[in-house]
Amino acid sequence: MSALAKQNFASASEDSINNQISQELQASQVYLSLSAWAGSGQALPGLEKFFKKSAEEEREHAQKLIDYQNRRGGKVVLQTLSAPEIDWSSARNAIEATLQLEKDVNKSLLNLHKVSEENSDAQLSDFIASVYLPEQVEGIKKIADLVAQLNRVGNDGLGLYLWDQELLRSLE
Numbered sequence: 381m382s383a384l385a386k387q388n389f390a391s392a393s394e395d396s397i398n399n400q401i402s403q404e405l406q407a408s409q410v411y412l413s414l415s416a417w418a419g420s421g422q423a424l425p426g427l428e429k430f431f432k433k434s435a436e437e438e439r440e441h442a443q444k445l446i447d448y449q450n451r452r453g454g455k456v457v458l459q460t461l462s463a464p465e466i467d468w469s470s471a472r473n474a475i476e477a478t479l480q481l482e483k484d485v486n487k488s489l490l491n492l493h494k495v496s497e498e499n500s501d502a503q504l505s506d507f508i509a510s511v512y513l514p515e516q517v518e519g520i521k522k523i524a525d526l527v528a529q530l531n532r533v534g535n536d537g538l539g540l541y542l543w544d545q546e547l548l549r550s551l552e
């Protein structure tokens with residue numbers, strides 16, 4: 381019934397949106413794992429909160445795409461998620477993993493944008509370019525800054541403690 385809304389909506393675009401929904405949900409899953417890890421034996425409340433907030437944001441990104449898919453008359457198809465790492469070994473390793481994760485998500489978004497352009501879907505192109513791409517670039521910059529700061533203070537001891545406390549304060 382929702383297909384009644386369909387106009388100028390290619391199946392390649394529909395598939396790419398479903399793929400992006402899965403990417404966002406997978407990212408959310410990874411962030412949940414990171415948050416749980418940071419909050420357990422590591423006792424890093426700043427990192428725990430940062431990852432928890434990120435998990436919630438990724439879920440919202442997925443939800444916004446689900447709503448969009450429905451608006452356009454497409455069918456939402458969810459995929460199986462894969463199990464994230466359990467032990468992220470160090471704050472540096474954890475934060476560097478998220479930098480790569482966000483770059484991968486960005487690559488996937490850019491691909492979705494390309495598909496929309498190949499199919500002359502101006503509305504989808506605009507939606508991705510205005511809602512998703514700016515936030516993604518900002519998110520990558522924010523994580524890159526965290527990596528740079530952590531590299532400066534060191535990956536353990538007092539430096540790590542202060543870095544984590546500062547991160548916690550910035551999220552309040």
Ligand SMILES: [Fe+2]
Nearest residue numbers: 404438441485
């Ligand atoms: Fe996202």
